[in-house]
Structures are given as C-alpha cells and as structure tokens.
Amino acid sequence: QKEVEQNSGPLSVPEGAIASLNCTYSDRGSQSFFWYRQYSGKSPELIMSIYSNGDKEDGRFTAQLNKASQYVSLLIRDSQPSDSATYLCAASGNTGKLIFGQGTTLQVKP
Amino acid sequence: SAVISQKPSRDICQRGTSLTIQCQVDSQVTMMFWYRQQPGQSLTLIATANQGSEATYESGFVIDKFPISRPNLTFSTLTVSNLSPEDSSIYLCSVVSQGAQAEYGYTFGSGTRLTVV
Numbered sequence: 001q002k003e004v005e006q007n008s009g010p011l012s013v014p015e016g017a018i019a020s021l022n023c024t025y026s027d028r029g030s031q032s033f034f035w036y037r038q039y040s041g042k043s044p045e046l047i048m049s050i051y052s053n054g055d056k057e058d059g060r061f062t063a064q065l066n067k068a069s070q071y072v073s074l075l076i077r078d079s080q081p082s083d084s085a086t087y088l089c090a091a092s093g094n095t096g097k098l099i100f101g102q103g104t105t106l107q108v109k110p
Numbered sequence: 111s112a113v114i115s116q117k118p119s120r121d122i123c124q125r126g127t128s129l130t131i132q133c134q135v136d137s138q139v140t141m142m143f144w145y146r147q148q149p150g151q152s153l154t155l156i157a158t159a160n161q162g163s164e165a166t167y168e169s170g171f172v173i174d175k176f177p178i179s180r181p182n183l184t185f186s187t188l189t190v191s192n193l194s195p196e197d198s199s200i201y202l203c204s205v206v207s208q209g210a211q212a213e214y215g216y217t218f219g220s221g222t223r224l225t226v227v
Contacts, residue, residue: 034215043202043218044153088152090216096141096206098216100153 003027006089006101015110019076023089023101026070030091033065034098035074038086047087048074079108112137112207116219123193123226130189131222133203138183140206143216144176147200156201159186193226200224 004025013019021035032051036044048063050056050072056063062075072091076083089101113136123129133142141160145153156176157165165178179187190197203219 032214043221046215046217049215092216095158097155097158098143098204099155102152 003099004089004091004101006087006104008102008104010105010107012107012109013079015079015081015108017079017108019079019083019106019108021074021076021087021089021104021106023072023074024070025072025091027091027093027099028067028070029093031094032092033063033072034090034092035061035063035072036088036090036100037083038088038103040086044088076106079106081108081110084108111215112139112205112217114203114205114217114219116203116222118222119220120223121225123224125193125195125226127193128189128191129193129222129224130187131201131203132187133185133219135184135205137207140183142180142186143204144178144186144188145202145204145218147202147221149199153202156188190224193224195226198224198226 006023035048037047038044048061050063050065053065053067060077064073084107086103086105088103090098092098115134144156146156147153155168156171157167159165159178159180161180161183177189201222204216207217
C-alpha cells in the first residue's frame with residue numbers, strides 16, 4: 001500500500017466549474033499536508049498547506065483535512081485553463097520527510 | 111521562503127559515467143532532501159541529508175549509487191553513479207522553509223533533467 005494515494009486522472013472540468021481533487025494517506029503519524037501544482041517540465045509549486053482538521057481557504061483554493069478518515073482534498077473554484085496541471089498531494093510527519101502521492105492530472109477545458 | 115539554486119539544469123551523460131548535482135540555499139537549513147521524478151511519475155524521496163552526519167536513504171536507494179555530501183548548512187550535492195538509461199529522470203532538491211504567516215512548506219530547486227545515452 002502506498003503511503004499517499006491519489007487518483008491519477010485525468011480529471012476534466014469545464015472552465016468556471018469546481019475541480020475536486022482527493023487524497024488519502026496511510027500513516028496516522030502524518031501531521032502536515034500539502035498540495036503542490038506542477039506544470040510540465042517545471043518543479044512543484046506549493047499551493048496550500050493544512051495541519052488541522054477542517055477547511056482552509058486561500059483565494060479560489062480550499063483544502064480540507066479529515067484526520068479520522070485520513071483524507072485530504074483540494075477544491076478549485078472557478079477553474080481556469082491555466083489551472084491545467086498535475087496536482088500533487090504530500091504528507092509529512094515527525095521525521096520531516098515529505099511523501100508524495102502519484103499526482104492527479106487536471107484538465108480545464110475552455 | 112528559501113530560494114534554492116540547483117545546477118546543472120540538464121545534462122546528457124554516457125552510460126557508466128557519473129553526474130553530480132549541486133544545490134545551494136540562500137539560508138541555513140537543517141535538512142535537505144533529494145528526490146527523483148521518473149518520466150510521467152510523481153516524486154520519490156531518495157534521501158535526507160543532514161549537515162555533519164551521513165545521509166539517510168530510503169528503501170531502494172543506496173549510498174554507492176547515490177552518494178550525497180552536505181558540507182555545510184546551505185549546500186549539498188547528489189551524485190548519480192555508474193549511470194544507466196534507467197537513471198534518466200529529473201532530480202530535485204528540497205528544503206523546509208517558512209513562508210507567509212509563519213507557515214512552513216517545502217521549497218524545491220528547479221530540477222536537473224538527466225538523460226543517459
């Protein structure tokens with residue numbers, strides 16, 4: 001079992017819609033969770049971090065964490081074609097190591 | 111947040127040779143991480159490099175193949191040795207850094223694209 005799991009997609013949404021990206025993790029010792037966006041040929045770029053249960057909003061992005069269910073999600077409102085990228089979910093615990101899921105490819109169609 | 115300068119950005123190497131990748135950080139950091147991203151795949155952690163001690167390698171990665179140096183708190187190198195075509199990947203270094211509102215995140219270098227021929 002992989003430590004962090006994501007649906008690889010591709011997830012296709014029309015422009016202006018809400019994109020919902022999901023992630024589960026197996027290590028209950030994980031304390032911090034991150035969503036990265038990666039464009040082809042570029043290094044990952046941090047979008048959101050979340051550490052406690054509940055929702056965290058930043059502009060068009062909302063991260064949700066449910067530690068009991070070991071579940072993390074990212075909602076992107078008013079999706080734009082420029083949001084088309086691979087979204088990587090990652091978790092870290094006491095060791096400080098950041099472990100990534102396999103990534104979900106998002107396609108936003110104009 | 112920290113800024114990382116990673117080089118080279120890309121290289122084409124002959125089978126059997128080695129490539130050394132450098133990462134320079136603009137601030138002192140305790141831990142540096144090295145990742146591999148194979149074509150079409152996500153990031154896989156190779157090792158954690160702490161200053162003054164040997165690197166800690168993840169399962170499937172060994173020091174003979176991926177020797178790491180960490181001479182000070184701002185610099186690290188990863189060498190990929192005895193290259194084979196299977197080593198063709200992007201290699202990235204990463205550090206933990208503090209951003210806005212005292213939150214922290216992991217910052218990545220720009221990556222080194224290695225092609226082995």
